[in-house]
Amino acid sequence: MSCPSSTLVMWAAAWLAGACSPDDVIDAVQAWAPMHLVGAGDAEAAVQWDLPWPDPEDAGPVLLLRAVRRLTTEDPEASVALVLPAAGDVRGLPVGTTFAGAAIESGQGVLVGAAGRPGLGLVPTIEGPDVLRWTVFPIQALPGESDQIGLGEAEFELRRAVREAAEALASMQGGYARDDTDPRTRIAETLADLAHHGQPRSTPVRALRIFDTADQVAAILTVAGDSSGRAQSAAGAAAREETLRPLWSAVRRARLAAVSASVQAALPRP
Template sequence: MSTPSATLTVWAGSWLAGHSAPDDVLDALRTWAPQQSVAAGDPVTGGHTGLPWASDETAETAPGAGIMVLLKLIREALVGPGAQVRLVLPVPGDVRGIPVGTEFAAAATEAGEGLLVGSPGADGAGLVPVWTDDDSLQWRVYATPIPPAAHPDMPLGEAEFTMREAVRDAADALQQLHTTRLDSGGPSPRDLVEDELEAHSRHQYPDSMPLRARRILDIADQVAAILTVAEREPASAPSSATAAAAQESLLRPLWNAIREARLAAVHAR
């Protein structure tokens, strides 16, 4: 699993459908961090929920509530027609599917992930995970409107095809950017990619998750690992603004494809 938000989305969906127990959801979350808490993301939400408010300045000193509260909050927000739990993976320049101009939107865009819980067009809840240190994760809760219509996900068949094509394109990009450093005596590109993938292998999928959706997420992780190696292990930094722009134009479409495929797979039922 690529993010804590994706883990919570798929496991909460399995729990709500009666396929998993609450402890299964919590165990899946603890794979990310042994210490987790829940806090309001802003004072208004704190007043509505009774949760302690944790700003970025106070996160390390405000312990928040235990993560069992997450399940209660999700259950309470799932009221009204079409209520659902949806993963969001916003990035600057592409914030489709989130309520623009809200505290939740700002927090989710900064984190690059989050969840929306509720009925389209109604008030609901937004959740954003924030790392307070290497072993501690705090879930920030926001009272937020749910956009009236969700951005349609890519069909699973298209998502799987796109990811299989992206494996080749990512490998080509790795070679084109000269990130292999074959003469450095360090780890090979294959070893670096395997190291990136090892972290994802700790996270389990619910048994109820469609097999095709699992394959898509696994392939997306593989593509992301290749791109991460390409970005972290360059032979040299771009020598000019033009070179930097060329590198961005080469990798950005692949990262966008990963995001689209992951959303389709996570929301598959």
Template sequence: MSSPSATLTVWAASWLAGDTAPDDVIDALAAWAQMHLIGAADAETAVRHDLEWPGVTASGVSTLLRIARSEAAEIRLVLPTAGDVRGLPTGTEFARAAITAGEGIQIGTVGKPGVGLVPSKEGPDVLRWTVFSIPTVAGSADTIGLREAEYELRQAVRDAAEVLGGLPTVATGIPGTDARTLVAEALQAQAGYRWPSTLSPRHLQVIDTADNVAAILTVAASTSTNQAPSVSTAQKRDDLLRRLWDVVRTARVASANSVSIRA
């Protein structure tokens, strides 16, 4: 699952449930960055959670777990994008930051005050987490369950296979390198991200399938089709890619939150 927020959501939920040690969470987040900086979005949040403001501290994942422990009734992953802001508390600094980052986490009970976390890359091996106070934790009426996400992914796999079949050999300077090779390389890069051993086979299947579809879409977005498409054909392809990305994001949120909301 290709975001630090998803990794933290699932692992922190496992830790809160007593199934995972803190060191396991720290090791899982190290796949994204060796150094994790923590900073508050404003002075009030800094005082509330004993954080630096202005500025950041290199206190790492342990501080994120402390915040999760102090706030957590539920931990919710959000993966917003332009035109899709499901699950965000509208009009908040957290929402704006999460949209910019394309990811974030809400911690707390829906309808009550809580905390938001948004990661951002600070350097080659440095990730910064900004902590926000949320006046009201948002839920989403559009949230689907794991079973429904699994069903929608089955159709997405078929559609993504058609997209992959229309991609040509890619001129990368490596003889024989084609779109399928690039997809395999993208999936290999995902192999370094671990998940708690307590995740069910269904959770892992949804995560793996979403990653497969995402790898195809990523390659498709950077690769031309075999023939120059007409305007209408190009529009249909773009619409299909957007729909498939929506399915991927929805499935990733469903798989993470079906674990974390039980925490």
């Protein structure tokens, strides 16, 4: 699992479908940090959703699940969705909202509710060592589903991204300082960290495969884009970023597709 928002979306969807317990969701989310601070984004949200404000509380993910359960109970069409925004790529965000700004800064977020209706946005940020802060934002009208690729297209894009990421890494290795850790070791360490975060049993096999490949590409890109230990011109750094940007976009698109398919798989069949 690539980020806390992905974990919350997938496990919360499984919980809402009756495929796992609340404790399973809490355990999965807390694997990202031992302490989770939860608070409202403003006074109105604090009153409406009975959340601490302006200072968050160390309540763990329980307050998040309470808000998700309440909203999905009040609106049977409400669900949970993941957003992974980046500069120039804000698909799925409610335009002009405080949530959108916070999600872009964090690079992730969770939407709770039904399209066109009031809902919530949840954004995790690193508050300190081993601490995640979750901010809950009210959203007047959730956006409709953003255009997403299917799992087949996601796999195709990732196969291309694997080749191009490996080529990018090979072309940049000459810039590493001699005392840098071997890139292969750093890639393995990154993948080992992500391996601690599992998916619900309801996750489709194809989605699992996409998650694994996306993690591999992301690990390579992280190492390839790390400029530590190198002396590069501004032009060289810009060229490197330009090379890696479309590959990061492919990773985000694939992860969004896999999470969306997993949420749909968790829903009870009519």
